Amino acid sequence: MIAGRRATVASFVRGRRPRYDELGRRVGRPGLRLAKTTIAATLAYVVADWIGTSTGPVLAPLTALLVVQVTMYQTVTQSVQRVASVLAGVLVAVAVAHFVGLTWWSLAGVVAVSLLLGGLLRLGPHLLELPISAMLVLAVGGAPAVAGSRIYETLIGAAAGALVNVVIAPPLYLQPAGEALGELADRMARFTDALATALRSTWSRADADRWLDDARALGREVALADRNLARAEESTRLNPRAARIRQEQPRLRTALTGLDRTYLAVRELCRALLDRTYFVPAEEQTTAYDDDVRTALAAFLDTVADAVRTVGSYASTTRPVPRDALGLEAHLEELRRRRDRLSTLLLVDPHTDPAAWEQHGALLTAVDRMRVEVEAAARPSERSWRPPVLAERQRETFRRLRRNRRRRSPRPPTSERPEPPPP
Structure with missing residues (x-):
């Protein structure tokens, strides 16, 4: 009787295994990212608090939340962009606070310069982080402690997000x-x-x-x-x-x-x-x-x-x-x-x-x-594949720079060009 019940249970489980597998796949991918994001944010806060960057260093876990992405490449890219945006914003704010201070027209100049600089740096979704960082630091008079803590916490959060994405099952999709x-x-x-x-x-x-x-x-x-x-x-x-x-x-x-x-x-x-x-x-x-x-x-x-x-x-x-x-x-x-x-x-x-x-x-x-x-x-492919080293946008940037350099390079006059060798 027990053997019969076991067989019935085994048959029941086998019949529903495809459904369980599909449910596990659908829940597993979002659940994995949820766990990775939570761990990265917690780790960033613990490290920043242990170092003592500031009282209640919430910028570190916030950065970790923003940089943890669906792929490792996106995580690293987001980390670099966020660090660059915060660093550039802090530098702009410190420079303005040193020479001018906070006024309505200096604030307008900081926002305009920050947005222009962010466009030149190609900061993508973190473009607005540059003027935000600049305004927050400028609001406290460009205090070195505030500027330094913002940079340190951003670095800690970016590093925590990248580390967690490396250690915990980088997804392949x-x-x-x-x-x-x-x-x-x-x-x-x-x-x-x-x-x-x-x-x-x-x-x-x-x-x-x-x-x-x-x-x-x-x-x-x-x-x-x-x-x-x-x-x-x-x-x-x-x-x-x-x-x-x-x-x-x-x-x-x-x-x-x-x-x-x-x-x-x-x-x-x-x-x-x-x-x-x-x-x-x-x-x-x-x-x-x-x-x-x-x-x-x-x-x-x-x-x-x-x-x-x-x-x-x-x-x-x-x-x-x-x-x-x-x-x-x-x-x-x-x-x-x-x-x-x-x-x-x-x-x-x-x-x-x-x-x-x-x-x-x-x-x-x-x-x-x-x-x-x-x-x-359904034809078998005879070519192997490797991921590109550079993104297409980066390759196009390098091509454009080479073309511009060729255009700017002076050409020798016709009379000074070397004669072709005789046949």
């Missing part, structure tokens, strides 16, 4: 990126399934227009998946646990690129279906494409949906599955066969109906592109 790709593939598959169903029923210009709008709405899902993957890529920077994402990133990025281009092909297909309705008389909208053509196109879209779901399973899994085991090749072969069937039905003499020949060509081009991009989405 690999799983959310895979889940976002899986959701994108599922959304695209459901769209193509629904479009195939609509093509098998009555068809009109209004239907084609509505499906084109729905296809454009898929762009939001593509952008969401791209943001999740970009966050996973950024989480590798300054992260000692980055090796796993470096291995998985080529597969995820290849899948996202293929799905993104498949989405563009779906839009082209819907646009071609709509354009055809504008080249026939209004009373012939429902027969812009014959029933057998729409049925063949619907069958092609059914296979596209199956193939996209397979790509989603390939991309969203945390354990890579060999492409041969996915059954994708069977879907691709079926796509080729159904594409050939559709091409046969769309044959038309360009001399007899040049508009139909052009529109059918656009439709087949979109169909071909869908087939090619679905295949490319």
Whole structure:
């Protein structure tokens, strides 16, 4: 009897384990950040109070709260920006207090200079911290003790936030990126399934227009998946646990690129279906494409949906599955066969109906592109990946500085230029 109860309990737990795992993932990520932020703020306060920077050093935990971010790279970036903003604000306030003091016009000058300086330093979300620090220090007459305590507490808070983010499980965000790709593939598959169903029923210009709008709405899902993957890529920077994402990133990025281009092909297909309705008389909208053509196109879209779901399973899994085991090749072969069937039905003499020949060509081009991009989405990547050393903004800054230096560098006169060597 006891053994039977144990078996019942074990079966109950196994049946609900996926739900428990999903609940743990959803609660775990926000819960981990909550714990890290709390520990960082507490640690910053304890250290600042032990050093004795001021009475009730709340600026240290406040800084820790602001700098602890979802990735290690963002935490370090936020720490540097906040320290720079506080330090610059204190220096501005000390200089003004030494020469002028607090007046309405000196306050206006401090705010203006601080904002300009913050823009030059590219302080991002901490831009306003610079004039705030300057005004607070200026309000007490630029006292060295107040200025020093503000700098020390900011340094302590930034260091505590960075330290906690290093010690306590720096997140990689690999799983959310895979889940976002899986959701994108599922959304695209459901769209193509629904479009195939609509093509098998009555068809009109209004239907084609509505499906084109729905296809454009898929762009939001593509952008969401791209943001999740970009966050996973950024989480590798300054992260000692980055090796796993470096291995998985080529597969995820290849899948996202293929799905993104498949989405563009779906839009082209819907646009071609709509354009055809504008080249026939209004009373012939429902027969812009014959029933057998729409049925063949619907069958092609059914296979596209199956193939996209397979790509989603390939991309969203945390354990890579060999492409041969996915059954994708069977879907691709079926796509080729159904594409050939559709091409046969769309044959038309360009001399007899040049508009139909052009529109059918656009439709087949979109169909071909869908087939090619679905295949490319699950293609193994031959390139390894490493996170960029510098941010794109920093690289662009360096490029701009080099270009400006080349423009300013004087060129020797034509007569003084060295002659080229003889051949």
